Amino acid sequence: MTPLFQPWLIPILPLLGALINGLFGKRFSKAAVAVVALTATALSFVVACVQAAILLQSGHPALEQYYGTWIQAGDFSVNFGIYLDHLSMIMMLVVTGVGFLIHIYSVAYMEHEGGYYRFFSYLNFFMFFMLVLVLANNYLLMFVGWEGVGLASYLLIGFFFLKDSAANAGKKAFITNRVGDFGFLIALFLLIQHFGTLHYGALLVVRDSALLQMPVETSAGVLTAIGLLMLVGACGKSAQIPLYVWLPDAMEGPTPVSALIHAATMVTAGVYMVCRSNAIFSRAPIALLAVAIIGTLTSFFAATIGITQTDIKRVLAYSTVSQLGYMFMAAGVAAYSASVFHLMTHAFFKALLFLGAGSVIHGVGGEQDMRKMGGLRKYMPWTFWTMLIATLAIAGIPPFAGFFSKDEILWQAFSSPHGSKIFWAVGLVTAFMTSFYMFRLIFLTFTGEYRGAKPDAHGHDDHHGTPHESPWLMLAPLVLLGVLSVVGGWVGIGNRFEHFLDPVIQKVSVEQSAAQNGEAAATPVSEGEGTESKSTENLLMAISVLVALGGLGLAWFLYVKRPELPEQIAAGAGGLYRLVLNKYWIDELYAAVLIGPLIAFSRVVLWQTVDQKVVDGTVNEAAVAARDVSAVIRQQQSGLIRSYAGWVAAGAAAVVAYMVWMGTR
């Protein structure tokens, strides 16, 4: 192996950056803090590129490196190690690449905020854990990254901890994720129990792995259980139904954090986990179906909420939940490549959208309500054009990146052996809504007249000033991401991307599926190769493009042509509109059904009744009774401690006397 193969540097460099800034950053100038953080991230990206080249040159499907034992208990052991294959390669390049751009952006964006060193320390800290997550060579180390990014997310959401809403959102994110982690942990216990190891190599790769030998489970079995439990974990981290509630609130964090953690990287960890575990899911069709259903439902559900939101970041948040749903839908029809493809393009255009939104918020003095924006195109042309590119990409209009990946997902949902016309149809409706709410965002923000506070209108309330374009340090990442949002999808032309991931996908052999599958055994259960013809594919492609344009058109009609209509429609829809506007009251439902009763039960029943009255009451009554009895026997003495110490001494003496007697017997 070439001495240049040092993948451990990729996570360690950001860790060093985090430590330096965390321990000494307080004494550094802002420039020095930025230099440390950016150098660490940039070097990490460079090293990642080198390692990727080494992997591609090597001709091996995967490279692995160990750094010693972490946990050992009897025969069970877990190592520190890195596993680099095509899947983790893409993830690490996206994380370090997009991460670096967002670091640059943050240098300017966070300029005027307190706690500059703290921010960059956390951000590097996040990079460390995210890279551990994607580069780990076993599930337990993945779990280290998994919980670690949760911690970084907690710290960064709560970055403005003086605000109660920010502190609440951070806590909510962490605890909701812990619910998911609970499922993940039990999946790990099942893996240990049945296969004795958590290492990818031994579980998912080596030919004689017990897991790979298992037949496809037509009814629920151990792999189904593992798959479903992993899905619970994935739902937490990737904000899927029913655990998505933390992500919209996470927008309390600084906007670069929303872009990096809550759009481009961390929230895709669940998708990564499912794709990494494709060998398990492909053998557990029930779990796979659950992934597809959850993803489809989430993508649709979140999109409906996105239509009604007026906070620019919240629209993007629900959009992220919805797009993650697409990725789950793809993974759920065993189209893992399509899922990862969309993960990548989404990282580009969604990071761009968030950074653009940050630029807008920056430019209008902190306002996030789109109803108080409008007409910003002429003030912030760079932001407008780059965001427009990203919007075209997410809406699925060719030749922008999102078109290729989303179209691939819809096609796979339609044609995969695990797919269904229903998934495709719902996905198509969601695509329409996506296009609609994204162009609604663009029109509300950038076209028409500026509706925000004008400096001249009221002389005293003018801390906003005129909207202004952001500095170049913020615009450069926008432009680069804009380029990626265009060309990023072209790698998918001609199914090149799909085959790129082939070495990672553990195909289920015909015999395995035949073992229990009767007639379905004739077609191997594998990714992608549907039976529909090329002409069907082209027809579906045309439909999805038309749908995207339809969404654009409707948004134009409602928000440019007839801007008075949306309010009338909202008023007309009445209860339904309020239901959606208030996010189906899900947060309130959870609070009323889960959190509130849990706390009341703990306080009133467990603590005040069981603990204080029943358990401790019994103890105290017994003590009182004993004291009453002893009061009869002996005289009351003052000084409780002394009297009891006396009793102990007397008791001990009696014991010794007894034993002496026993001994001499």
Added chain:
Amino acid sequence: MNLSTLNPWILTLTTFLPALGALLIAFLPRRDRDIRWFALAISVITLLISLHLPVHYREVAPTNSGTFAYEQNLQWITSPNIHYHIGIDGISLWLVVLTTFLVPFCVLASWKSIHDRVKEFFILLLLLETAMIGVFIALDLFLFYFFWEATLIPMALIIGIFGHQRRVYAAVKFFLYTMIASVFMLAAIIWLYAQSNTFDFVELQHLIATGAIHMPGHTTLWLFLGFFVAFAVKVPLFPLHTWLPDAHVEAPTAGSVLLAGVLLKMGTYGLLRFNIGLFPVEAHKNAPWIMTLAIIGIVYGALVALVQPNMKKLVAYSSVSHLGFVVLGLYSFTRAGMDGAVFQMLNHGISTGALFLLLGVVYDRRHTYEIKEYGGLATPMPMYATLFLLITLSSIGLPLMNGFVGEFLILSGAFQAKAVYGIVAASGVIWSAFYMLWLYQRTFYGKITNPVNATLPDVDLRERSILWPLAVLALVMGVFPTLWMNSIDASVAGILGTQHGVPAAPALQVKVNTVLK
């Protein structure tokens, strides 16, 4: 000088040096400053001496189960047949070091907060140290019982004299509760002696295993329960836990640290060494309901912790939850579960010990533990907030912190024993995050709600030198647990070897830099 010549006497030296120090303090003039420095010196020297134990453990480590390292066996009293028999294995090794490690921090934590009867306080503290170490090294049941009871008096006095408002109530409750429970153990010990004419643990273990002691009917069960009750109260296992919150809330900081850090471990150590060690079959038979109680403790302790308005009570109830994990792991009778349980004893000593030290910092400033008195402390006390966060992460078992390794192994072992145990207990990861982060938020985040807090000074040099080492150790234990686990694992294997061990499926090892396929 060849250090290995120390080996036969090293345990005795470690154990009795603090008591000797206490004796010397008794003759020192009442100059508080000198007494503090002297106590600190004694405790630090004891720590340094005790480090000889792990450093040279490999050379003297017992090769077969049932034998001990650094062993010393002298006749103490001929009639009855009581021996000064001491020794440690890979489990008690770390509990001894945990004790000697925590005491210097307790001395430092009491530096300013104890200002009346300083002399008495440090005498009691050092006597307590000797007794605690004695519990972990004794291999003669009488000697063990002697040390066991000897911990009670100094601790009860520390709570009762140096504690807060309701200190006498708490001290008496603590004393009586554990004292009465110990009587059952004493009865069991005496019964065994009457049958065998020996108090020696190793001999008794052998005699019981070979059936040489006649045990008619349910005798084994009664003996098992006799020990069990004493240890379960100490742990404390639900529903025998209600002395703990009272004792913690009233105890001075040093008392709480040693109570949570070491005294509770005496209970879990006893459950392992004596209940499982002497009565393995009975322990196996009774494991289901013991594990059930442990799991109730995990969930119940966490939920009750959640709604506490008092920080110290919150941490006390969290101990009920954490110690539930330990008992669960021990009675899973799996390698992973028991390894994790022993490791978790150490973790809990570090992280909960540190939590009590942290609470002591704000108590010294504000003289209250009520959560609602605080809020927004991250602004005036950023360093304190950072340290509190690190320890919180250790306590909620974040990976790469010590708590995770212990909890993961325990849960994995419990799951192997019976899936439902692992599943219910694993919900603890949700509850612990909930109550600790909520505490953290209410204490540190938001704006200052009480103007008194706005000018609180951040941790000073003394406080930092207490807290940073613990935080760093929590991290080191999480990243390099094998430093501790190797000796623990070997001893657990020895204990399990005499049982119906549950073999884990073989793990596949791949060499460094392997290219797959």
